[in-house]
Amino acid sequence: MSAPPDDAGILAADTRPFSAVYARNARAVIWRGFRVIRSQNWIVLVSGFFEPVFYLLSMGVGLGSLVGEVEGPGGTPISYAAYIAPALLAVSAMNGAIYDSTWNVYFKMHFGKLYQGMLYTSLGPLDIAMGEIFMALFRGLLYAVGFTGVMGIMGLITTPWALLLVPASVMVAFGFASFGMAVTSYMKTFQQMDLITFVMLPIFLFSATFYPLSVYPEPIQWVVQAFPLWHGVELMRQISIGAFTPATWIHVGYYAAMILVGVAFTTRRLRSLFLR
Amino acid sequence: MISAENLVKRYGGFAAVDGISFEVAAGESFGLLGPNGAGKSTTMRMIGGVTQRTSGRLTIMGLDPERQGPEVRAHLGVVPQQDNLDEELRVRDNLIVYGRYFGLPLAYLRQRADELLAFAQLEEKAAAKVDSLSGGMKRRLTIARSLVNEPRILLLDEPTTGLDPQARHILWDRLFRLKEQGVTLVVTTHYMDEAEQLCDRIIVVDKGRIMAEGSPAALIREHSSREVLEVRFGAERNAAVVRRLEDVGERIEALPDRLLVYTDDGERSLERIRASGLHPLTSLVRRASLEDVFLRLTGRSLVD
Numbered sequence: 001m002s003a004p005p006d007d008a009g010i011l012a013a014d015t016r017p018f019s020a021v022y023a024r025n026a027r028a029v030i031w032r033g034f035r036v037i038r039s040q041n042w043i044v045l046v047s048g049f050f051e052p053v054f055y056l057l058s059m060g061v062g063l064g065s066l067v068g069e070v071e072g073p074g075g076t077p078i079s080y081a082a083y084i085a086p087a088l089l090a091v092s093a094m095n096g097a098i099y100d101s102t103w104n105v106y107f108k109m110h111f112g113k114l115y116q117g118m119l120y121t122s123l124g125p126l127d128i129a130m131g132e133i134f135m136a137l138f139r140g141l142l143y144a145v146g147f148t149g150v151m152g153i154m155g156l157i158t159t160p161w162a163l164l165l166v167p168a169s170v171m172v173a174f175g176f177a178s179f180g181m182a183v184t185s186y187m188k189t190f191q192q193m194d195l196i197t198f199v200m201l202p203i204f205l206f207s208a209t210f211y212p213l214s215v216y217p218e219p220i221q222w223v224v225q226a227f228p229l230w231h232g233v234e235l236m237r238q239i240s241i242g243a244f245t246p247a248t249w250i251h252v253g254y255y256a257a258m259i260l261v262g263v264a265f266t267t268r269r270l271r272s273l274f275l276r
Numbered sequence: 277m278i279s280a281e282n283l284v285k286r287y288g289g290f291a292a293v294d295g296i297s298f299e300v301a302a303g304e305s306f307g308l309l310g311p312n313g314a315g316k317s318t319t320m321r322m323i324g325g326v327t328q329r330t331s332g333r334l335t336i337m338g339l340d341p342e343r344q345g346p347e348v349r350a351h352l353g354v355v356p357q358q359d360n361l362d363e364e365l366r367v368r369d370n371l372i373v374y375g376r377y378f379g380l381p382l383a384y385l386r387q388r389a390d391e392l393l394a395f396a397q398l399e400e401k402a403a404a405k406v407d408s409l410s411g412g413m414k415r416r417l418t419i420a421r422s423l424v425n426e427p428r429i430l431l432l433d434e435p436t437t438g439l440d441p442q443a444r445h446i447l448w449d450r451l452f453r454l455k456e457q458g459v460t461l462v463v464t465t466h467y468m469d470e471a472e473q474l475c476d477r478i479i480v481v482d483k484g485r486i487m488a489e490g491s492p493a494a495l496i497r498e499h500s501s502r503e504v505l506e507v508r509f510g511a512e513r514n515a516a517v518v519r520r521l522e523d524v525g526e527r528i529e530a531l532p533d534r535l536l537v538y539t540d541d542g543e544r545s546l547e548r549i550r551a552s553g554l555h556p557l558t559s560l561v562r563r564a565s566l567e568d569v570f571l572r573l574t575g576r577s578l579v580d
Contacts (some may be wrong), residue, residue: 010338014347024347028376035393036364036375113360119326120354121425122346275328 005189021270022126031129033138048139049146052092056150059210060084071212073234074243082156086236087209089147090163090172093140095200095273096172099178100136102196105273106187115274125270130158137170144169151240161242169238172232175255178262185273186267203229228258277302278323279427283332285318286423292318294484295332302428305461309468309476309566311353311576317357320433321460324354337428347509352376353427353459357434359414361406368402370391375424380465388424395450396420419450429460436470448473468566480570483501488574492566499572500564501526501538505545507556508534517554524548529571536568 025216060081072078108114118128144166151157151165187193207229213221224230235251238244266273278300285293293315300306321327322334325341334340341348362370367519368389375385393399396416398552401409409417413529422430434442435451438516451474455461465471472492480487480495488495505525509517511533518530525539539545542561549556570576 011344011351013339018345020343020345021381025377025379028373028379031376032362032365032373035369039369040364111462112363113358114362116356116358117325117374118353118377120324120349120356121374122350123377124346127346156344176286185410186503271328275326 017079017126018126021124021267023124024127024128025123026127026134029118029128030134033131033135034240042204048092048096051063051095052088052143053146055088056085056154057093060088072241072243073238073249074245075092075240076241076243078158078241081154083237084210085151086165086240087157087233089144089169090229090236091204091209091234092143093169093173093202094217094232096140096143097151097177098180098196098200099138099177101133102140104136104191105132105181105184106193109274111242119274125274126267128274129181129266133174133181135174136177140168140173141166152205156260157240158271159240159242162240167206168232168235171252171255171259172236175228175232175258175262178259178266181273182262182266182269203227207233209233211256228254231255277304277334277335278462279471280319280323281321281333283334284330285315285322285327286330291484292465293322293329296481296484296486298479298486298489300460300462302460303458305455305463305474305476305538307421307478308462308464308481309466309471309478309570310468310477310481311570312462312489313528314481316435316481316557319481320354320431320464323431324349324352350425353422353425355422355430355432355435359418359438361417362412362419363406365406366402367398367406367409367560370406370417371421371424374421378425380425385424392420392423395423397446412439412446415439415447416450419447423454427459430454431460432461432463433507434466436467443471465561468570471558471566473495478566480566482570482574482576485509488569495566495569496564500568502540502562502564503542503566504562505537505539505542506560506562507537507546507549508558509554509556520552520554521549536571538564538568
């Protein structure tokens with residue numbers, strides 16, 4: 001809490017950086033998040049876990065029985081299920097992060113009025129954004145642990161390197177979440193929000209998720225390689241069998257840059273997002 | 277405590293607040309009275325620093341809420357027009373979690389939450405879900421929540437709109453106690469009785485501008501007669517009768533359903549109307565209120 005006012009009711013100005021939008025209290029928003037989880041039905045929490053699992057069962061096991069073995073990173077032959085499982089984890093990290101940072105934020109802003117209440121306290125918009133992104137990443141972490149476990153049970157994991165799927169998944173989620181809020185700050189209506197779904201669907205389908213990049217003609221390959229999801233998919237695929245190349249660092253660097261730019265972008269847009 | 281100078285808020289070409297200036301002293305109870313859409317809520321949001329003003333100067337306890345939002349709001353309690361309780365949390369948790377947003381320690385908040393539940397007469401509802409509460413209870417919880425940080429200034433935006441008379445009186449009683457404790461109240465309302473009950477001083481706002489300023493009693497004295505005689509002759513005849521009543525009171529206001537005769541002695545005016553051979557279907561003598569002040573200043577009613 002800030003210093004009390006003097007006898008005349010005058011406060012001394014807080015001159016630390018970001019004092020207009022940041023009160024160094026994102027943990028209160030996180031504390032609320034856990035409080036809600038505790039009082040919530042567990043079904044709500046685990047529903048997000050099943051999305052990639054269902055994809056894995058239908059595409060990996062079902063479709064995979066037609067496809068047979070494919071060539072994994074580094075030329076190792078692997079089952080189709082093992083080929084798409086890490087990609088599905090990257091997709092699930094992306095979808096979860098995008099949902100939490102766009103629709104969820106939009107809804108809490110305009111209908112739940114949750115942020116309206118928070119903003120009338122000594123929280124600043126940056127506290128709220130950081131707290132909400134943290135909660136989104138925490139959920140992403142739970143799902144990643146769960147899905148990696150499922151991969152293990154299905155015999156799709158053959159190397160201890162695969163444990164890195166979990167932090168990599170959180171990193172992918174952070175990349176998307178950091179941009180999502182900034183994008184939401186431009187959205188005024190439901191129709192505009194639908195644009196997000198419209199953009200995300202092709203990214204999901206065409207980022208070499210279900211087949212290798214090499215099926216595309218070269219110009220299209222360049223486009224796909226610009227997509228953030230492609231870097232996530234490639235990185236996760238490499239991790240899942242422990243086959244790293246110099247490109248691994250490019251994928252990690254891509255996300256590091258995406259997170260930095262996204263956080264800066266969201267911070268700039270906070271006033272437009274919360275203080276209209 | 278609050279100093280506003282020429283506040284303006286534009287949305288596109290529309291000026292929701294169009295050059296409002298006022299000062300609020302510590303411990304004062306200050307009201308903004310006006311119809312829906314007058315710019316009251318926008319003014320409140322600017323004071324809280326959650327809406328950015330287009331131009332003008334505003335300081336709360338010496339600071340600009342736009343530049344020192346978190347610090348200013350640490351000393352502010354806010355009751356918004358629509359309850360925005362956290363529906364995902366239970367009643368007591370609403371108070372505790374809200375206190376965490378102010379960075380207050382948990383040990384303090386546990387005790388404070390119990391005090392506030394008692395203040396809001398919600399002790400039995402501590403573990404209830406928010407959406408199981410009645411409208412009046414939600415309102416009281418919202419007010420209790422706004423007090424969790426022991427604010428110096430309490431902003432109340434239409435505190436009793438939508439409540440039944442009993443719930444309103446309970447609420448007014450609670451607010452009165454706060455006022456006695458020295459909390460500065462800023463209230464917006466379109467109910468004149470609320471402004472008269474709660475406010476030491478009010479500004480009458482219409483279309484983003486200040487129409488008048490003063491204590492409720494002074495405003496009534498200045499802009500209205502002591503008493504008002506309301507007479508009805510039936511929808512068709514009201515307008516036709518106006519001219520025949522011209523010398524009965526100081527002034528006559530013709531509303532669609534009734535005529536208001538402004539006069540210092542309502543009973544005598546009524547006798548004179550009857551003596552002139554007119555027989556109203558119903559008649560009522562009452563004291564003048566802020567509603568009359570508003571009608572005088574704007575030519576319109578407060579509640580449409």
